[in-house]
Amino acid sequence: MKKMKKTILLSIILLQSIMIVAQDKVQIRLTAPSPxxxxxxxxxxxxxxxxxxxxxxxxxxxxxxxxxxxxxxxxxxxxxxxxxxxxxxxxxxxxxxxxxxxxxxxxxxxxxxxxxxxxxxxxxxxxxxxxxxxxxxxxxxxxxxxxxxxxxxxxxxxxxxxxxxxxxxxxxxxxxxxxxSKEDDTIVALIEHHIIKGKTQDVTLLFQAANYYYGTNRDFKQAMVWLLEAEKINPQNFYYPNLRQKIAAELKEYSTAIEAAKKALALAEKDKMKSDIVTLKKRIANWEILLKN
Known part of the structure; x- marks a missing residue:
């Protein structure tokens, strides 16, 4: 029994020593003055x-x-x-x-x-x-x-x-x-070379140029011209009149916007594009109200 008590006492002393040593090694890390x-x-x-x-x-x-x-x-x-x-x-x-x-x-x-x-x-x-x-x-x-x-x-x-x-x-x-960035200058140069000077009939390029002009708030009327050219070449593409109705609305040309939206709506209904159908119907209704007023 005495031996067991002595062993327990030694264990407690050893544990306390370890804790003291551990405490002695504790350091407070200062935050960087300039993180x-x-x-x-x-x-x-x-x-x-x-x-x-x-x-x-x-x-x-x-x-x-x-x-x-x-x-x-x-x-x-x-x-x-x-x-x-x-x-x-x-x-x-x-x-x-x-x-x-x-x-x-x-x-x-x-x-x-x-x-x-x-x-x-x-x-x-x-x-x-x-x-x-x-x-x-x-x-x-x-x-x-x-x-x-x-x-x-x-x-x-x-x-x-x-x-x-x-x-x-x-x-x-x-x-x-x-x-x-140089990206804008590069794209504008491509549009100048292939579309304005080159008179391309590539519908994809015509649409991309019109979409870029719309996205960067450039010449909306020129973008409309490119979209009309694209529609003549491919009249069944929903995205051409759909973009044209957005641009016409920005120009407050609501009669043109309604015409383009109705054309886009017919193509959307044909392909069962539900969300676009709802959006276009709402826009047409709103523009018709504006024209009446």
Whole structure:
């Protein structure tokens, strides 16, 4: 019995020792003062990636104090901010070739100078070489609607033409860099070559061109002409008059919209396209009311 008690006592002492040792090794991990961040975003046919660090305000005055005016800034914290593009894009008012680049800036009260540099290995401004710049341009300073505790870079306001803005935000300050994919220019050039100059009779190209003009809010009347040409070649295709009724409605040409919608409706009923039948009947009824008024 004494031996058993002694064994239990030794076990308790050993367990307590292990717990003490374990407690001695406990460490409190501090959060990073400037957390790393990255994002990827498609803009048109381009894939844009950005990596950067996000310093915090922490009660400090940022621009004009922590970040001095009229001096080179890493545009973030820690390692340099890097942008990567999969294809040539319009960046600011310049063409940025496909590849990876560091982003520096010179903040001022009313405008910032944005600097794009080929050296992506830098930590902060140390080692920055102006000779490696590929472009510099200015953007105006705007006041952000919200207060940004964390330094933020975001890519927003993407439209169907492959245009967007990179926004740099911190504290109550915002600057915007316009960017654009080459996709829109490529498609417009194809339309110019094959349809406008080449006078193609390819119904697929005619429809695609009209649909692109509709989607990018271009010349609606020209799109209508292409659709009518496509309908002459293939009068049994539902999608040609269906797109034409949408464009006519945008032009507020309701008589034309009704004519095109009725043509699309007949084709939809023939192929038993239930949801399209319901939609077209509602549109025709609404437009007929508008014309009566």
């Amino acid at each position: 790393a961040a990255s994002f990827e975003q498609e803009v048109g046919s381009a894939k844009i990636k950005m990596t950067y660090s996000r310093p915090l305000v922490r009660g400090r005055k940022i621009f004009g104090e922590l970040v001095p005016f009229d001096k080179l800034w890493r545009t973030g914290a820690s390692d340099c901010t890097v942008i990567t593009t999969s294809e040539d894009i319009s960046f600011g008012s310049n063409i940025l070739k496909a590849g990876s680049y560091s982003i520096f800036s010179i903040p001022s009260i009313k405008e910032w100078t944005i600097i794009v540099n080929t050296d992506t290995t830098l930590h902060g401004e140390t080692g920055y070489d102006e000779k490696k710049d590929v472009m510099r341009f200015k953007v105006p300073v705007e006041k952000s609607l919200n207060f940004y505790e964390s330094f933020t870079i975001e890519l927003n306001d993407i439209n169907s033409k492959g245009e967007a803005f990179i926004r740099i935000l911190w504290e109550n300050t915002m600057v915007k860099i316009p960017i654009k």
